[in-house]
Every structure is written in C-alpha cells, then in structure tokens.
Amino acid sequence: MxxxxxxxxxxxxxxxxxxxxxxxxxxxxxxxxxxxxxxxxxxxxxxxxxxxxxxxxxxxxxxxxxxxxxxxxxxxxxxxxxxxxxxxxxxxxxxxxxxxxxxxxxxxxxxxxxxxxxxxxxxxxxxxxxxxxxxxLKWGALEGYDEAAAELMPHAWKAGPQTALLRKQLEAMPNGGTVMISAPGNPFRCPPGPYERASLIAYYLKTQKPKSKLIILDAKDAFAKDKLFKEGWEKMYDNIIEWVPAAKNGKVVKVDAKAGVLETDFDKFKPAVANVIPPQxxxxxxxxxxxxxxxxxxxxxxxxxxxxxxxxxxxxxxxxxxxxxxxxxxxxxxxxxxxxxxxxxxxxxxxPAAMSAINTCYSLLAPDYGISVSGVYSVQDGKIANIKGAGGVSPSGANYQFRKKEADFAGGWYASICQDTWG
Amino acid sequence: MKSYLVAIPVCLGLALVAAPAARAGSANVMADSCAGCHGTGGQSLGAMPAFNTKSADELKKMLRDYRSGAREATIMDRITKGYSEAQLDAIVDYYKK
Known part of the structure; x- marks a missing residue:
C-alpha cells in the first residue's frame, strides 16, 4: 500500500x-x-x-x-x-x-x-x-543462515527489529553465558562495526553479568582500527573478550540455528547468544x-x-x-x-566539480571511551583514494581524557549527521 | 496503474518562489562534506563546534593551525591535511558567505 x-x-x-x-x-x-x-x-x-x-x-x-x-x-x-x-x-x-x-x-x-x-x-x-x-544479506552464502535462522540468531546488521531482538536475547541470557559474534570477510557494511558491538556488549556484561564471556569468530585476520580496539579491550575487557582470527580457525562456515550451533572448520560452539553477521x-x-x-x-x-x-x-x-x-x-x-x-x-x-569527500567513523568501546578513523578523498589516477598525509586513526596509547573527548565527539557526530541527513 | 503525474497540474509556477538555483561549484560539495560532523550550514547540535561562534578570520587561523600541527586536536589535524590552505579558506568563506 x-x-x-x-x-x-x-x-x-x-x-x-x-x-x-x-x-x-x-x-x-x-x-x-x-x-x-x-x-x-x-x-x-x-x-x-x-x-x-x-x-x-x-x-x-x-x-x-x-x-x-x-x-x-x-x-x-x-x-x-x-x-x-x-x-x-x-x-x-x-x-x-x-x-x-x-x-x-x-x-x-x-x-x-x-x-x-x-x-x-x-x-x-x-x-x-x-x-x-x-x-x-546474502542468505545462504553462509551455510544454514537464512531469514528463518536470523530470527533465532540475529544479524542486527540492518537496524530495526533485528536490533531489538539481539538486545532482548542479551537481556534474557543468564550471568555466565557466552555470547558469540560471527564477523564476515571484506567487503561489508561498517568495517569497525562488529568490534564496536563486541565492546559495548562486553561493557554490558562487565557491568551487569560479569561471569559472562564474548568470543568473536572472525573470517579475517585483521580489521578496521584493530590495534586501537585491542588496546582498549586489554584495558577494559581482558577477561571478557576473546577474538579468534581466521588463521586460528575463527571463520564460521556453517550455522545450525535451531540447534543453536556455530561451526568452524574444526570446532562446534553452542553459545547462549549468537550474533551472525553474514556476507552482504x-x-x-x-x-x-x-x-x-x-x-x-x-x-x-x-x-x-x-x-x-x-x-x-x-x-x-x-x-x-x-x-x-x-x-x-x-x-x-x-x-x-x-x-x-x-x-x-x-x-x-x-x-561537475572535482570530487571531494570525507569519511569519519567513531567507534565506542565504552560510553566514555571513543576512537575514530577518518579520510579525505579525491579522484587520483581514475580512482577514489585517500589524500596522502590526511586521515588515519586515533593515536595509540592516548590518555583517558583523549578517549573520553572522542566518545563525546561520537555523540556530537551522531547528532549532527542525523540533522544534516533528515533534519 | 495509477500515475504519479496527477500531482503535476497543481503546480502554478511555484518554482518562482524558490531561491535562484545555486550553482554547484566545487566549494559547495567540498565544504558541505564538513556538515556530516558540524551540521547543515555548520549549525552543530552536539559536542562538535558550531561555525557561528567564531569569525571567518578566526576559523581560517584555526584550520591552518590544525593543518600545521600548531593547534592540538583529536581529529581535525588528520582532516585538515587533506586540503590546501587555499581550500580551507574557501571552505570558511562558503560557510561565512
């Protein structure tokens, strides 16, 4: 209609x-x-x-x-x-x-x-x-993961009911449960997204369900802002988050949503909550x-x-x-x-004028801990490329005030871009 | 099949009330990409500084200082390095026009 x-x-x-x-x-x-x-x-x-x-x-x-x-x-x-x-x-x-x-x-x-x-x-x-x-989402590209499976193991990679479903599952999970996130190979929407998600779920677990764990099973061996995420995880979530790269058998190859099982080449896991981010x-x-x-x-x-x-x-x-x-x-x-x-x-x-564009992505590791990546783009040799010397990620080893400031700017960014887009 | 074109006959030359079509010069698109963090027209709603709190000269100096490293930043140092000083000035002029 x-x-x-x-x-x-x-x-x-x-x-x-x-x-x-x-x-x-x-x-x-x-x-x-x-x-x-x-x-x-x-x-x-x-x-x-x-x-x-x-x-x-x-x-x-x-x-x-x-x-x-x-x-x-x-x-x-x-x-x-x-x-x-x-x-x-x-x-x-x-x-x-x-x-x-x-x-x-x-x-x-x-x-x-x-x-x-x-x-x-x-x-x-x-x-x-x-x-x-x-x-x-490419249904079936990951064996066993289709629309019905997503109702049991949410992807939450298109915001809406899937977001609410994953939140509901985390709330229902007992203290001591294990959450698993299956992260896809490149390219996919929001490259730092799975790792920000892991961080904010870990924050919830740490403050509400401290006996719980979170494991990221990854189809990759490296990811966006990985050094900065690992630095923050070590500081805040050392006993909660475990990241398993593809090289260590982290890639999920099959899902049995009804049985609640994620499979890699050599292992089977049955987490309390599974968040499967499939290929796109x-x-x-x-x-x-x-x-x-x-x-x-x-x-x-x-x-x-x-x-x-x-x-x-x-x-x-x-x-x-x-x-x-x-x-x-x-x-x-x-x-x-x-x-x-x-x-x-x-x-x-x-x-048309010369192409000129920016990207800025903030990720939150906790409500008071933010990191960012940015780029300034033009067309170089017929391709969109970052301008040399510009952009990059937040510094490693920055103090609390710096990370807190970037967390505040993350919120400011969200308010501004929503206004610029829909307001 | 219904046709959307039904809406067209009600148009009574209303385009005349709209502002003259702005030409999409390079400064527009280049400068408007700043609005992603600072809001449309630089009217930031949150923690990002709004552009109306500073004069054009102050903004130009700030951007040049971010670019040279004379002024500390969390992110503007990384972003301003993607532009020449002349481009930074043009961006300020666009928002302050």
Whole structure:
C-alpha cells in the first residue's frame, strides 16, 4: 500500500497558497529527481539536490515509514539507548524541504524508459535517479543462515527489529553465558562495526553479568582500527573478550540455528547468544536493475557516482564500490553530496566539480571511551583514494581524557549527521 | 496503474518562489562534506563546534593551525591535511558567505 506524505497530500489537493508557504516547487518544468532509499545516502541526496537545485521535483521513496540508523544501534544492543534514540523521521524532508516522501517499496527500475515502479502500483518517471538501497544479506552464502535462522540468531546488521531482538536475547541470557559474534570477510557494511558491538556488549556484561564471556569468530585476520580496539579491550575487557582470527580457525562456515550451533572448520560452539553477521551485497533493487557487477556491488564513475552500467542513475552508499571509501553512513552522506552536486551541474549544463569527500567513523568501546578513523578523498589516477598525509586513526596509547573527548565527539557526530541527513 | 503525474497540474509556477538555483561549484560539495560532523550550514547540535561562534578570520587561523600541527586536536589535524590552505579558506568563506 502506498502512502503519501502530508507534503504530497497538500500538493494533490492543489491548495497553492499553503503549498507555496512550504516552498513547494514540484513543477513539471523542473527536473525530476527520484531517490530510492531514505538512509544516510538517499535522504542526504534528496535534501542536497533540493539545496543545489531548488526548482527540482524531488521524490524520495522508502519502504519504511521511518529509518532506524545502524550508527549508534550498537548502543541500543549494549543497553545504553532505546530504539527510539536511533529512529529517524522523514517529516522534515517533506515539510522543510518540499521533498515528496513516498512510503512504498520500489520493485523495478527501467533504465531505458527511465521509470521507477513500486509495489503500490505507482510509476515515477525521472530525469536523474539516485539509488541508495544499502546492503542486503546474502542468505545462504553462509551455510544454514537464512531469514528463518536470523530470527533465532540475529544479524542486527540492518537496524530495526533485528536490533531489538539481539538486545532482548542479551537481556534474557543468564550471568555466565557466552555470547558469540560471527564477523564476515571484506567487503561489508561498517568495517569497525562488529568490534564496536563486541565492546559495548562486553561493557554490558562487565557491568551487569560479569561471569559472562564474548568470543568473536572472525573470517579475517585483521580489521578496521584493530590495534586501537585491542588496546582498549586489554584495558577494559581482558577477561571478557576473546577474538579468534581466521588463521586460528575463527571463520564460521556453517550455522545450525535451531540447534543453536556455530561451526568452524574444526570446532562446534553452542553459545547462549549468537550474533551472525553474514556476507552482504548491494541492496536487491540494485542487483535486479543490473547495476552491480560480479562483486555484488555497483561500479560508479568516481567523479559523479553515476553508474558505469546505466546512464542517469547514481548509486551511492554501501551499495556502490567507491575505491578507498569504506561502507559507512558518513561515506554515504558525503557521496550523496557529490552526486547531488553532479546532478545539479549536469541539469544546469555545467561540468561537475572535482570530487571531494570525507569519511569519519567513531567507534565506542565504552560510553566514555571513543576512537575514530577518518579520510579525505579525491579522484587520483581514475580512482577514489585517500589524500596522502590526511586521515588515519586515533593515536595509540592516548590518555583517558583523549578517549573520553572522542566518545563525546561520537555523540556530537551522531547528532549532527542525523540533522544534516533528515533534519 | 495509477500515475504519479496527477500531482503535476497543481503546480502554478511555484518554482518562482524558490531561491535562484545555486550553482554547484566545487566549494559547495567540498565544504558541505564538513556538515556530516558540524551540521547543515555548520549549525552543530552536539559536542562538535558550531561555525557561528567564531569569525571567518578566526576559523581560517584555526584550520591552518590544525593543518600545521600548531593547534592540538583529536581529529581535525588528520582532516585538515587533506586540503590546501587555499581550500580551507574557501571552505570558511562558503560557510561565512
């Protein structure tokens, strides 16, 4: 069932006075820009297309009425915040920016006739299309792990009911239970995410269930900010967290969710709570539209994020392959601005500006212990690359005040990026 | 199949009330990427400093000092090294225009 926002309703009844008071500019004469997906990438793209091209008719389509952010979802899993804390509304996009927000699922995109179709039976023609569907989980890529298994062993890698389910399981677990996290191989959404999650679950265990343990079974031998995570774990969670790399038989190869068992090549484990983060691909709509290559992600022009496979479609965020930029909310938001700038330039008959983007990812190891990684990106030799000498991770061996400051900045970052994206 | 185009006839030249289309020059996209931490237009909501508490000259000096290492930081030292001094000045000018 398709639902239109109040903004659209105002437009439909044709109450022009009210519409103009809201700055509505949904005109047949303006360029039609459709955005698929209301996460960090899509919502930012919709807002910034409007900022750069106020006359554009921008439609944002998302299957859900609100968006639960993956950033800070680990604080919900660790018991520090509620689900409401990570829930974002699309209302400001509609009411403040005049974006037409549609709650419906996009089922097909025709890149030739330039039409987007929804489950609700509506067709949207576009001049430029932004596709920002995030990732989908590759069901079955890890033997035994499908949608039914995820109800028993949550992935919680798309925030929402899965986040609440994992939290509920941790609350129900007795003191002395073992939690296991199965971390995937690269590439995947939010490279430091599994390790932040391990930290915040360990914080909960340490303070509420101190006889418990947490084991990370990893398909890799190294991970984002690993030196800094290990330093913090040694300080705070030495008797709680154990990380098992692939080289030490850490890779989970099979799951039996009903029996509660995780299998590696040589061992079987039966933890009290299992969090299985499976391999991922670009969101389903990107795959069915033929926007992905054999990697399962979408190749794009590094200067504009326009698909190299279909003209006038821009793929941003976790779904695209963006050189050295990691799959993060900040990357998606920064890429959205590059794409919005390119769309505006193309519509105006200008040459898109030089690509310039940032990523900053904070991870919390405890409520008062934060670390960060950042990068500043440009196109170098035809690829998106970090600018030499810029970016990098927080210093090793920093004092309590430094880590506390970065934890405070993590919260500040979250408040600001949510405002920049949906507010 | 319903057509979304039903919404179009109600448009009465309302684009005219919108601000003139801003040209997406390089400073916009480059500068707007700062908003991820500092909020749209630099109006930070949380622990990140907002841009309206300092003058353009003060901000330019701060950014140059982060870049040279003269001013201590948790993260701005790493980020400012991705820009030339002229680019940092242009970013400040964009937010202070």
């Amino acid at each position: 398709m639902k239109l926002s109040r903004r659209t309703f105002t437009g439909l009844v044709g109450f022009a006075g009210a519409a103009s008071a809201f700055g509505l500019s949904a005109c047949a004469t303006g360029p039609k820009v459709v955005v698929v997906g209301g996460g960090f990438g899509g919502a930012t793209a919709a807002k910034y297309v409007k900022r750069y091209l106020p006359g554009a008719n921008v439609v944002l389509i998302d299957a859900a009425k609100t968006h639960f952010t993956c950033p800070f979802s680990n604080t919900v899993i660790g018991g520090m915040n509620s689900m409401a804390f990570i829930e974002r509304s699309f209302d400001a996009l509609a009411n403040k920016y005049g974006i037409t927000v549609v709650t419906d699922m996009v089922t097909a995109i025709d890149p030739v006739t330039k039409v987007v179709k929804t489950k609700g039976g509506i067709s949207f023609g576009y001049d430029k299309l932004v596709v920002s569907p995030g990732v989908d 691909s670009a969101g389903a709509i990107a795959l069915s539209t033929g926007l992905a290559d054999k990697s399962g992600f979408c190749p794009v022009d590094p200067n504009t994020f326009e698909s190299t496979l279909h003209k006038d479609i821009f793929v941003i965020g976790d779904a695209c392959t963006a050189g050295e930029m990691p799959k993060s909310g900040y990357s998606a938001s920064s890429q959205a601005k590059v794409a919005a700038g390119a769309i505006a330039a193309m519509v105006m008959g200008d040459k």
